[in-house]
Amino acid sequence: MKKMITRMVVFCLFCLYAQGMNAQETVLLKLVGEDKPRKEYVKYAFKSPRVINGHSMEFLAPGTMDFRILHRFGLLNQGADNFFGLDQASMRLSFDFGLRRNLMFGVGRSNFKKELDGYIKFAPLMQSTGEGSFPVTVALVAGMTLNTLPWADPTIKNYFSSRLAYYFQTIIGRKISEGLTLQISPTLVHHNLVPLQTQPNDVYAVGFGGRAKVSNRMALTWDYFYVANGIETGVNYHPLSVGVDIETGGHVFQLHVSNAAGMNERAFITETTNSWSKGEVRFGFNLSRVFQIRKNKKLTQ
Amino acid sequence: MKKLIIVMLSVIALQSIQAQDKYFTKTGKISFDATAPKSPEDIVGVNKTVTCVLDTKTGNLQMAVLMKAFEFERALMQEHFNENYVESHKFPKTEFRGAILPGTSVNYARDGVYPVQVKGKLTMHGQAKDVAAEGKLTVKAGKIQVQSVFTELLADYAVAIPTLVADKVAKNVKITVDCLLEPLK
Numbered sequence: 001m002k003k004m005i006t007r008m009v010v011f012c013l014f015c016l017y018a019q020g021m022n023a024q025e026t027v028l029l030k031l032v033g034e035d036k037p038r039k040e041y042v043k044y045a046f047k048s049p050r051v052i053n054g055h056s057m058e059f060l061a062p063g064t065m066d067f068r069i070l071h072r073f074g075l076l077n078q079g080a081d082n083f084f085g086l087d088q089a090s091m092r093l094s095f096d097f098g099l100r101r102n103l104m105f106g107v108g109r110s111n112f113k114k115e116l117d118g119y120i121k122f123a124p125l126m127q128s129t130g131e132g133s134f135p136v137t138v139a140l141v142a143g144m145t146l147n148t149l150p151w152a153d154p155t156i157k158n159y160f161s162s163r164l165a166y167y168f169q170t171i172i173g174r175k176i177s178e179g180l181t182l183q184i185s186p187t188l189v190h191h192n193l194v195p196l197q198t199q200p201n202d203v204y205a206v207g208f209g210g211r212a213k214v215s216n217r218m219a220l221t222w223d224y225f226y227v228a229n230g231i232e233t234g235v236n237y238h239p240l241s242v243g244v245d246i247e248t249g250g251h252v253f254q255l256h257v258s259n260a261a262g263m264n265e266r267a268f269i270t271e272t273t274n275s276w277s278k279g280e281v282r283f284g285f286n287l288s289r290v291f292q293i294r295k296n297k298k299l300t301q
Numbered sequence: 302m303k304k305l306i307i308v309m310l311s312v313i314a315l316q317s318i319q320a321q322d323k324y325f326t327k328t329g330k331i332s333f334d335a336t337a338p339k340s341p342e343d344i345v346g347v348n349k350t351v352t353c354v355l356d357t358k359t360g361n362l363q364m365a366v367l368m369k370a371f372e373f374e375r376a377l378m379q380e381h382f383n384e385n386y387v388e389s390h391k392f393p394k395t396e397f398r399g400a401i402l403p404g405t406s407v408n409y410a411r412d413g414v415y416p417v418q419v420k421g422k423l424t425m426h427g428q429a430k431d432v433a434a435e436g437k438l439t440v441k442a443g444k445i446q447v448q449s450v451f452t453e454l455l456a457d458y459a460v461a462i463p464t465l466v467a468d469k470v471a472k473n474v475k476i477t478v479d480c481l482l483e484p485l486k
Contacts (some may be wrong), residue, residue: 061376
């Protein structure tokens with residue numbers, strides 16, 4: 001009987017010990033259980049809301065302003081006399097504002113044709129992960145350009161509306177992996193007035209843009225628009241730009257070579273008069289600096 | 302004899318019922334401050350979705366922090382934090398697994414403030430490191446508040462600071478933990 005009791009006590013002590021051991025070993029965090037992965041929007045598909053020339057699927061964060069300075073130089077094949085095109089520069093200044101996660105707008109001015117432009121960009125659907133995820137971002141852009149040059153022929157009756165052109169774009173993009181983002185953007189450019197009867201008022205184009213990250217702070221980018229109508233052989237061409245995005249703390253530099261000189265949708269889609277096949281490419285850069293206008297107030301609460 | 306068995310079994314049973322020794326939260330707060338003397342702006346990130354579990358019986362303390370849940374005053378800072386510094390896509394979670402040192406006596410049944418020392422392993426940015434920190438436990442109305450302030454060297458976790466901003470980001474980061482734990486049922 002005594003033996004039995006001793007055994008019993010030993011067994012019980014062992015049980016207690018084992019229980020204690022067990023508690024030591026468990027990963028406490030597992031006791032709480034993982035939450036279902038919540039819906040999370042995919043961010044940072046591009047370093048900037050522009051691929052190079054065209055809009056990207058990326059939006060500015062709410063409360064931020066992007067000040068952009070764009071330069072397009074002369075043709076590289078002009079040689080050393082013109083410092084490979086750097087003697088000539090065409091530029092555009094712009095301010096873009098992030099309003100919501102999926103809403104932004106911007107205004108800019110190019111010195112070519114003294115043209116003002118503005119747009120609004122909205123994404124009804126955004127790429128996300130977790131519960132209720134969606135595979136792509138679908139963004140809609142509506143923009144307008146205003147040519148402010150003096151009238152070409154002041155002797156005839158001119159209409160203000162003749163200065164205007166519009167563009168409408170749908171961007172469907174996906175950050176396929178951390179390193180690769182691709183997007184396709186069907187676009188319509190409408191001119192109220194075209195210089196020649198042979199030129200269409202409505203030009204349809206499809207943009208193909210992408211980014212491949214080289215490192216955390218550097219990426220290769222490309223931006224091509226296939227122009228479906230209004231291309232006249234030997235006069236205008238499909239714009240193709242290839243570049244690198246370099247991020248240096250507060251700035252993003254988008255350095256590239258392109259056959260396009262225009263810096264708004266109307267200009268680079270319908271007025272690209274140089275050809276890669278003839279070696280007519282130019283160097284250009286976009287400099288982007290993002291400022292926080294409205295700070296995230298949730299933090300201080 | 303039968304009595305003895307009953308007593309023994311009830312001791313074991315009681316112990317498992319009495320598992321009211323674990324406390325937890327999923328809304329703990331951890332903030333960090335990497336502001337250097339030459340920083341043009343405060344580099345402060347706040348995370349309010351920290352999971353923390355404390356086993357009062359063993360003193361084991363564990364925390365899990367989702368890196369993407371750190372919020373900043375400036376969106377660009379948040380982007381750089383995720384994309385360039387902690388690479389939250391590669392290393393989404395930071396974990397601490399440690400214990401309150403046995404030397405400190407905490408009476409979890411009695412309200413009060415107890416200074417404690419915690420030791421354990423902190424795994425961040427794919428690097429695990431043994432850390433020790435001082436903090437305090439505040440027991441009040443059946444809840445336990447875990448608080449601590451300590452500093453960690455970014456270089457220990459392979460977080461690279463580019464030379465361009467080397468004097469604008471602190472090499473030592475001050476980390477503040479504040480978690481209010483409730484009984485785990």
